[in-house]
Amino acid sequence: MRKVLLISFLTVICASMASAQTDWIRTGTGLGVDKLRIAVPEFKAATTEARNAQLQKVFDETLRNDLGNAGIFEMVSPSFFPLGEVGAPADVKLDAWGNPPPNAGMIAFGNLGVTGENIAVQGWLYDVKNPQNPQVLGKQYQEKASEDNARLIAHKFADEIILRLGGGVPGIAESKIFFVSSRGGQKEVWQMDYDGAGQSQLTKAGGISLGPKVSPDGSRIAFANLGGGGWNIAMYSRDLGRLVKFPSYGGTTISPAWSADGAKLAFSSSRTGDPEIYIVNSDGSALKRLTSYHGPDVSPVWNPKTGAQIAFVSGRTGLPQIYVMDADGANLQRVTNEGYAVSPAWSPNGQFLLFAWIRHYGPGAPGAQDIYIMDVASHQWVQLTHDGGRNDFPSWAPDGRHIVFQSNRTGRDEIWSMLADGSQQKQLTTNGANTQPNWSAK
Amino acid sequence: MAMNADIFDEREQWRAPLVVSAVLHGTLFVSLIGYAYIVGSGQGSSWGNGGLGGDAMNATLVTSIPLPAKPNATNVLATENKGLSQSQPKPKVEEPEAIPIPDKKTKIKPSTKPVTPTPEKPREVAEVDNKIPFGEGGPVSGPYGVFNANGAKGGFSMTGGTGDFGSRYGWYVDAVRRKVSDNWLRYQVDPNVSNAQRVYITFEINRSGAPGNIKVEQSSGVPSLDISAMRALQRIDTFGPLPNDYSGSRVSVEFWFDYKR
Numbered sequence: 001m002r003k004v005l006l007i008s009f010l011t012v013i014c015a016s017m018a019s020a021q022t023d024w025i026r027t028g029t030g031l032g033v034d035k036l037r038i039a040v041p042e043f044k045a046a047t048t049e050a051r052n053a054q055l056q057k058v059f060d061e062t063l064r065n066d067l068g069n070a071g072i073f074e075m076v077s078p079s080f081f082p083l084g085e086v087g088a089p090a091d092v093k094l095d096a097w098g099n100p101p102p103n104a105g106m107i108a109f110g111n112l113g114v115t116g117e118n119i120a121v122q123g124w125l126y127d128v129k130n131p132q133n134p135q136v137l138g139k140q141y142q143e144k145a146s147e148d149n150a151r152l153i154a155h156k157f158a159d160e161i162i163l164r165l166g167g168g169v170p171g172i173a174e175s176k177i178f179f180v181s182s183r184g185g186q187k188e189v190w191q192m193d194y195d196g197a198g199q200s201q202l203t204k205a206g207g208i209s210l211g212p213k214v215s216p217d218g219s220r221i222a223f224a225n226l227g228g229g230g231w232n233i234a235m236y237s238r239d240l241g242r243l244v245k246f247p248s249y250g251g252t253t254i255s256p257a258w259s260a261d262g263a264k265l266a267f268s269s270s271r272t273g274d275p276e277i278y279i280v281n282s283d284g285s286a287l288k289r290l291t292s293y294h295g296p297d298v299s300p301v302w303n304p305k306t307g308a309q310i311a312f313v314s315g316r317t318g319l320p321q322i323y324v325m326d327a328d329g330a331n332l333q334r335v336t337n338e339g340y341a342v343s344p345a346w347s348p349n350g351q352f353l354l355f356a357w358i359r360h361y362g363p364g365a366p367g368a369q370d371i372y373i374m375d376v377a378s379h380q381w382v383q384l385t386h387d388g389g390r391n392d393f394p395s396w397a398p399d400g401r402h403i404v405f406q407s408n409r410t411g412r413d414e415i416w417s418m419l420a421d422g423s424q425q426k427q428l429t430t431n432g433a434n435t436q437p438n439w440s441a442k
Numbered sequence: 443m444a445m446n447a448d449i450f451d452e453r454e455q456w457r458a459p460l461v462v463s464a465v466l467h468g469t470l471f472v473s474l475i476g477y478a479y480i481v482g483s484g485q486g487s488s489w490g491n492g493g494l495g496g497d498a499m500n501a502t503l504v505t506s507i508p509l510p511a512k513p514n515a516t517n518v519l520a521t522e523n524k525g526l527s528q529s530q531p532k533p534k535v536e537e538p539e540a541i542p543i544p545d546k547k548t549k550i551k552p553s554t555k556p557v558t559p560t561p562e563k564p565r566e567v568a569e570v571d572n573k574i575p576f577g578e579g580g581p582v583s584g585p586y587g588v589f590n591a592n593g594a595k596g597g598f599s600m601t602g603g604t605g606d607f608g609s610r611y612g613w614y615v616d617a618v619r620r621k622v623s624d625n626w627l628r629y630q631v632d633p634n635v636s637n638a639q640r641v642y643i644t645f646e647i648n649r650s651g652a653p654g655n656i657k658v659e660q661s662s663g664v665p666s667l668d669i670s671a672m673r674a675l676q677r678i679d680t681f682g683p684l685p686n687d688y689s690g691s692r693v694s695v696e697f698w699f700d701y702k703r
Binding site: 036072106127129130132133136163164165166167168169349351375378380 | 679681
């Protein structure tokens, strides 16, 4: 009896010692890094021209929008700004801006004036916390006076600021988004600025156009077009402003994708009966087949960093899943393990894959389709959209911080953008059904 | 049957030793607890203080950096470090009195007085530089910046050609700090490691902003942590071009990573 007591006593002590060690806390990467606080006071009118006010409003709005959208800044609320206009370096009281309530780390300011036909803008970026050498950037711009040009100058100034303070990653304020819209009656390729401004129709290919992909240099757009000969790859030259010739390979040929250097195209073709992945030179020559497994293989995308890998969607095991292989078809591996996964998009730094995923697919399952991001090396993933509806066709911005995608959460397919952590979701289009966005590489 | 009898006999013999053993173990256990109570009551406070002190140091450093970055935490102990760094100048004030040592060597020469003020000035400048890293016991040059990511920390010092890069281009230093911390993937560190020595990485940033010559200056002793720190830098293509008005051709950076799970 004593022995039993002793053993049970020791067991209790051992158990209590063991329980003291199981104190686990797990957190994610990149947390706890604060965003830089930047203040953008209204630009001062440099001349007394009547058009100043209108252009200045457009300029200020665009600049604040660009910096707020950049994802690396925390904008100081204008209600915290010290009194007085700031139009030149002499007007800046660093103490007033650097201390609470503004507590700004940086201040972007300047002046804007219309003289005759032209608009001139002077802009500065000052490091508020470094009174000895505050100036980080000083720029001067001159364009024909118009709202579009006021917006363009604001984009350029914002990109300069983001390049300096964002660790050498160029801003995206001058980039474009290409997408499919049916607002003209047929599904054609349209383009717009990254913030949804300036939407205009690009192609008049007729039939149905889907999946536009812009070349890395921005000169051409490849897309799938349903014409008299079935689905084929069509090529639009932005330099020439018209379609250029591209060969037909027979069968249903869809989902073109550019290699990182723009020298090759990958696409899916059913010329042998089963949809398989092929690559060709960008002029359509030297066709080469990469996959040869039974079941559909579609939506290839290249790893833009190395150009050595291709991710694609395959239905070889039933429901579509994301696979990764080397650019010569070797080393195939499956990266999603359940549900219904489509539309892969590879991040500019090669580290992440975006895709649309219905994790629980089938009768009785919730069945929401959301955008997920996956670390390619570790296969760890994070869900980015949660707001219901069908979210699909994600595409990376060239800075790797922004994502554009399509969602029908408002009841109709529209283009949305967000930061790569899923925050700051914004609707970019409101007119007609808009789908399949693709962000330009510059 | 005979076997059974043997076993019963043995059991009779075991009882006494078992009782003795139980009593002995019981005594040992009680004495251990007693010893731990007596000794532990003396050291318990210092253990707790040590642990808290470690965490507080993180916050302290972050608050004392003259970077635009917002401090992560406002810790009461932040004032202690400042006190320590302020107390440094006092012994150094006494140093001029100790300078007469060269007087002994050069007794005959009367020109000692002009010699003494010249070493004083550079020393004062050095004190100002040292104030920033103080408290972390960092490398000789000391970290200029520190980032904090839930228990994991990193920091670094930068030296340009003229030596004032950090103070002139604080915004660039800040961008480097953010970029490295963004690219450090902590899950690459062996999950069994809960605490590790600091690992120092040195590298250079050339004019175009590309990091090069990346080396482990001092290993943490945990290979996976060293590799994760190296990869954080190898993953970076560019930090952005060096400031246009900066005259040097490259900047050297010493970046340290502290890992604690």
